[in-house]
Amino acid sequence: MAKIKYYYDTETCRYERVKTSPLDMFVNITGLLFACSLFGFFFSAIYIKYFPSAEEARLRKENADLLYAHKLLQKEVDESKRVLIALQDRDDKIYRVIFEAEPIPKEIRQAGTGGSQKYQDLLDKKLARQDMILSTLSQIDNLKRQMYVQTKSYDEIVDLALNKSKMLAAIPAIQPVDNKDLKRLASGFGMRIHPILKVKKMHAGIDFSAPKGTAIYSTGDGKVIKARKSNRGYGWEIEVDHGFGYVTKYAHMSKFYVKRGQKVFRGQKIGEVGSTGSSTAPHLHYEVIHKKRKVNPIRYFSKDVTADQYATLLEKASVENQSLGY
Incomplete structure (x- = not known):
């Protein structure tokens, strides 16, 4: 049963019944509905965040697993870079010095990288994290190019090693005339x-x-x-x-x-x-x-x-x- 409200009228010195206009009723109802909706959205967001659906939970886990896998992949790429740099340094400063071969120029060792057009298929898909994916693919591609240059260098070093005896015999290493007394x-x-x-x-x-x-x-x-x-x-x-x-x-x-x-x-x-x-x-x-x-x-x-x-x-x-x- 709805409560009837009264107010004291000082002019008539008696209590008068409060009459609610249709507009007031509309405003009150609208305000109530808005407040309910606001609380509904708020509690829905909390529920979705902390109590996701099974499908959403699966997708979140899959996304977290992919990010973790990417971090591991990036770690392996970085480690491969360090190993390759060590091989390049040893090649130039030890092997090529021993066999009197010129160091490989830096611009050749860098080997260049393919342009973004190489990954056009991925760009066309407009993936959400395509910047991260393209960056990793580009690093791997560059590593492959530098490794190819390094393998060709080792092929050259192997040839030099096989020819070492020939090189030692070929290098000028004696005086061209008999000079045992060193007077000539x-x-x-x-x-x-x-x-x-x-x-x-x-x-x-x-x-x-x-x-x-x-x-x-x-x-x-x-x-x-x-x-x-x-x-x-x-x-x-x-x-x-x-x-x-x-x-x-x-x-x-x-x-x-x-x-x-x-x-x-x-x-x-x-x-x-x-x-x-x-x-x-x-x-x-x-x-x-x-x-x-x-x-x-x-x-x-x-x-x-x-x-x-x-x-x-x-x-x-x-x-x-x-x-x-x-």
């Missing part, structure tokens, strides 16, 4: 006085003074790529390509015992000392060229001298005297 080294590598111009010029080899007809030997295994006779410059000269970036030159000779295209071996007699070309006395001008750059030949006298003898040769070669020819 006449002029060393560096700035020396030109025998004809009488001014200092770069002397790109070592001069061994010796009588005409003294035997000249190949300092390493290789193939003759030049056997030229001339009355100027180097005169009669021979060049031997030893492979692995090494070439040796023998100049001012008087006789050849080999010809262009012929294979030679370390210690093999290839000619005789002379005084042809720009020469002031019988001698052998000997050069070592590594990767197209002329280097000091004395660095390579390792097979036929002791440590004390090598020190003596270094001292003789350091004297800035006049060369016997250019």
